[in-house]
Amino acid sequence: MTTKTPTELTGARTDEAASLIGDARERIDALDDRIIGLIQERMAISAVIQEARISSGGRRVNLAREMDVLAHYRDALGKPGTALAMTMLELCRGRI
Numbered sequence: 001m002t003t004k005t006p007t008e009l010t011g012a013r014t015d016e017a018a019s020l021i022g023d024a025r026e027r028i029d030a031l032d033d034r035i036i037g038l039i040q041e042r043m044a045i046s047a048v049i050q051e052a053r054i055s056s057g058g059r060r061v062n063l064a065r066e067m068d069v070l071a072h073y074r075d076a077l078g079k080p081g082t083a084l085a086m087t088m089l090e091l092c093r094g095r096i
C-alpha cells in the first residue's frame, strides 16, 4: 500500500496550504455529517405529515406547500437553491 503525501491528497503545492486544506476538509466533513442528519430528521417529520394526510383521506403531495419550500430555498440560495430543494423534496416524498 502506498501512502499519499499531503500534496497528493489536497492538490496544494506547499505544506502550509496542504495543512490548511486538511483542517478545513475535516470541518466540511463534520458539517456534511450534520447536514445529512438534518435531512434524515426532515425526512422523518415529512413522513409523519404525509401519513397523517393520507390517513385522513388526503393526498401524499401538497404542491402549494412545495412551492413555498422551493421559494424559501431560492430566496436564500438563488437558482441552485431551487434544485437543492427539489432534490430534498424528492428524498422526503419520493418521485412524482
Ligand SMILES: C=C(O[C@@H]1C=C(C(=O)O)C=C[C@H]1O)C(=O)O
Pocket: 045, 046, 047, 049, 050, 060, 061, 062, 063, 065, 066, 069, 089, 092, 093
Ligand atoms: C410535509 C408535507 O408533505 C409533503 C412533503 C413536503 C416536504 O417534505 O416539505 C411538502 C409538501 C408535501 O408535498 C407537507 O405538506 O408539509
